[in-house]
Amino acid sequence: MASTTALFLFCLSSSFLAIASSDKSPPMNLTIVNNCPFTIWPAIQPNSGQAILQNGGFSLETLAFRSFVVPSHDWTGRIWARTGCSIDSKGKFECITGDCGDHVECGSRGGASPATLAQIQLYHSDDQKDLTSYGISLVDGFNIPVSLTPHQGRGHCPVVGCNIDLLATCPKSLQLKTIPGRGKEVVMGCRSGCGAFGTDELCCRNMYNSPKTCRASSYSNFFKTACPSAFTFAHDTPATAVDDCVSPRELKLIFCN
Numbered sequence: 729m730a731s732t733t734a735l736f737l738f739c740l741s742s743s744f745l746a747i748a749s750s751d752k753s754p755p756m757n758l759t760i761v762n763n764c765p766f767t768i769w770p771a772i773q774p775n776s777g778q779a780i781l782q783n784g785g786f787s788l789e790t791l792a793f794r795s796f797v798v799p800s801h802d803w804t805g806r807i808w809a810r811t812g813c814s815i816d817s818k819g820k821f822e823c824i825t826g827d828c829g830d831h832v833e834c835g836s837r838g839g840a841s842p843a844t845l846a847q848i849q850l851y852h853s854d855d856q857k858d859l860t861s862y863g864i865s866l867v868d869g870f871n872i873p874v875s876l877t878p879h880q881g882r883g884h885c886p887v888v889g890c891n892i893d894l895l896a897t898c899p900k901s902l903q904l905k906t907i908p909g910r911g912k913e914v915v916m917g918c919r920s921g922c923g924a925f926g927t928d929e930l931c932c933r934n935m936y937n938s939p940k941t942c943r944a945s946s947y948s949n950f951f952k953t954a955c956p957s958a959f960t961f962a963h964d965t966p967a968t969a970v971d972d973c974v975s976p977r978e979l980k981l982i983f984c985n
């Protein structure tokens with residue numbers, strides 16, 4: 729009897745949900761694809777106070793993908809891939825790039841730079857129009873190539889990305905390498921000027937924190953030359969910055985395509 733009641737309630741609530749959601753715009757999926765020849769650990773960080781998606785992180789084997797429905801209300805956050813992750817002798821989960829602090833699931837925590845970031849803003853217009861903005865940021869450096877492709881959107885919905893392997897050309901002073909003495913040294917990340925030198929000027933802090941005083945540097949220009957559509961310093965304004973892609977049904981984020 730108890731189970732019949734439970735089943736009835738379940739049916740009632742699921743049909744109610746179906747009716748409620750049919751009023752709104754159809755769901756949008758975020759699909760994350762690993763085209764790299766190695767496992768990556770994607771991480772998703774919502775802006776403060778917003779929903780955590782997929783527990784904030786998971787592992788994704790080579791050539792695997794994960795597709796999930798994103799909130800159908802205003803949501804802003806960033807996605808990156810962690811690389812070189814392993815469990816150390818004390819059982820601690822660690823990544824060479826993008827680490828969010830000992831966990832496969834990052835919750836709402838941010839990650840260590842350098843990491844290539846995809847920034848996404850959903851449903852952000854005042855008049856409830858289904859607008860999506862997205863961009864690739866190299867402001868915190870680069871770890872692996874990524875591209876973002878919207879599907880079935882209307883308006884201005886370009887593919888954006890940074891598909892060049894900047895680890896191969898990264899200037900020596902910006903290189904992040906694997907820990908010396910633990911096998912062959914490999915460049916795993918390319919730091920921003922801010923990440924490498926930490927000056928107010930390169931980090932656009934204090935007196936440099938305005939559109940007038942925060943400027944490109946030779947370091948940000950290295951990233952800009954390779955990937956013109958990406959943001960490369962705090963007040964950068966790439967020509968292809970997207971602000972009006974209407975109702976895409978899917979955003980596909982491909983690492984290493």
Ligand SMILES: *[C@@H]1O[C@H](CO)[C@@H](O)[C@H](O)[C@H]1NC(C)=O
Pocket residue numbers: 757759795796797978
């Ligand atoms: C969207 O995500 C849902 C939930 O994970 C999944 O069942 C569905 O297949 C996805 N749709 C597409 C088009 O990938």
